[in-house]
Amino acid sequence: MKHCSAIEPDAAQVIDIGFLCWDGLPLDQLSVGLAYLKAANQLTPDKQVRGSVLSFSGGNVQSACGVNLSTCRIDDFLARCRCLFLVGGAFLAPDQQAHLGRVARTQLRAGRVLGALDTALVPLARTGLLDGQDVAASAQILSALQEQFPQISPRPNDHYVLGTVWSAGAGFALLNLLSKVIGNSCSLQERPQLNRKFLSYRPHFGMCPTCARDAIRADSTFTGNGVVDKAIRLFRDNLEEPLRLTCVAREVGISLRQLERKFVATTGLTPKAFYLEERLEKAHTIVRFTNLALPEVALTCGFGSYATLSQKYKQRFGQTPASERARISISGKEN
Known part of the structure; x- marks a missing residue:
């Protein structure tokens, strides 16, 4: 492919x-x-x-x-x-x-x-x-x-x-x-908007766990909110085996309700939605740029089965992982 x-x-x-x-x-x-x-x-x-x-x-x-x-x-x-x-x-x-x-x-x-x-x-x-x-x-x-x-x-x-x-x-x-x-192609107003928007694209997806941990140590601030950033680091360290949100809240020292309010105020997403987005973005990268078997992609990204990944993936990206692989394969042959 x-x-x-x-x-x-x-x-x-x-x-x-x-x-x-x-x-x-x-x-x-x-x-x-x-x-x-x-x-x-x-x-x-x-x-x-x-x-x-x-x-x-x-x-x-x-x-x-x-x-x-x-x-x-x-x-x-x-x-x-x-x-x-x-x-x-x-x-x-x-x-x-x-x-x-x-x-x-x-x-x-x-x-x-x-x-x-x-x-x-x-x-x-x-x-x-x-x-x-x-x-x-x-x-x-x-x-x-x-x-x-x-x-x-x-x-x-x-x-x-x-x-x-x-x-x-x-x-x-x-x-x-x-x-x-x-x-150079953005207006003066669009440039800061792009920088803020990119915060939601968590730059550590697509990395092996060791590289991700090293990069996170070097990049101590993601959103500017210490509690949210600590929770994000926990999310990124545990994509393959997702943590319960109550455990994350306890680890960062606040209640789950407080964590939810802080996440929505800082990122526009609930912790649950943010965590899911992290896992889906990692799956998206693996599907597009590797030949890893799709059931293995599901397990690598913390989904219990390929069926679950396929459903969530289609909701997020408009097509299943299998469909995307097939489309890319056809596109590659045409080129």
């Missing part, structure tokens, strides 16, 4: 954003990026964004967490990518390294945006396209770049968008690059 477009708008005004992926990609970065584009589409339906998950030859690539993602071939999509972000590990096979050089040069010659995320900067540096460039990355990657490519200038920032090639570090620095793209 091929998962090409994460977002498929019908609107005439479309911004095409491609994510060129290879083995070792950070699934958390990709998942949160796609969620951000989804939030942007709901806010500005007349200015839609289409995100495509791509690779050098199509087929599966494996994330750093060991999850396989289905992709489409970059050469079939490159011409329409206004922005192309490189998302992968630090090592590429020689044929892929050469392919990366061709793709990157084509994107830059066309005057379109090229960005690279942290570990992906290493193979990009081997193409020579970063020579003389300022680059932002995590401390570990900056150290490796300085040692191997002294002609590259390190930046202490978590992202940098002023050079020929945009760059970003670890964590969720990709959002800074995407917000630059989306922000």
Whole structure:
């Protein structure tokens, strides 16, 4: 199965954003990026964004967490990518390294945006396209770049968008690059609305439990309400085996009724609805971007059976997981 477009708008005004992926990609970065584009589409339906998950030859690539993602071939999509972000590990096979050089040069010659995320900067540096460039990355990657490519200038920032090639570090620095793209098509009033709306898209779905826990430790504030944020962390730590809301309320030190009032005031959702949304968003990502058997998806996301997941999934996304997999498979064959 091929998962090409994460977002498929019908609107005439479309911004095409491609994510060129290879083995070792950070699934958390990709998942949160796609969620951000989804939030942007709901806010500005007349200015839609289409995100495509791509690779050098199509087929599966494996994330750093060991999850396989289905992709489409970059050469079939490159011409329409206004922005192309490189998302992968630090090592590429020689044929892929050469392919990366061709793709990157084509994107830059066309005057379109090229960005690279942290570990992906290493193979990009081997193409020579970063020579003389300022680059932002995590401390570990900056150290490796300085040692191997002294002609590259390190930046202490978590992202940098002023050079020929945009760059970003670890964590969720990709959002800074995407917000630059989306922000240029939003009004001054829409930008803060998008930032607020994205709070409801919980950036840790689609991650393995270990990565999710690490990211949550690094991101201590989600909504600005300490009690709600603590409850959200409990939700995210327990997607596979959901907690009783009374237990969550007791853990955060308030009554269930107080928890419900705080959640509605802060997020617009009850704790029950928020928790369900967390699990459904995780299921949505797994259905679209992996080949995991659907009964296993149900168990992974805290649903007792596939039938229960299918019912809730259809209510939320307008189709069952099986129907969505079938549609994506047909779309991939057509492309």
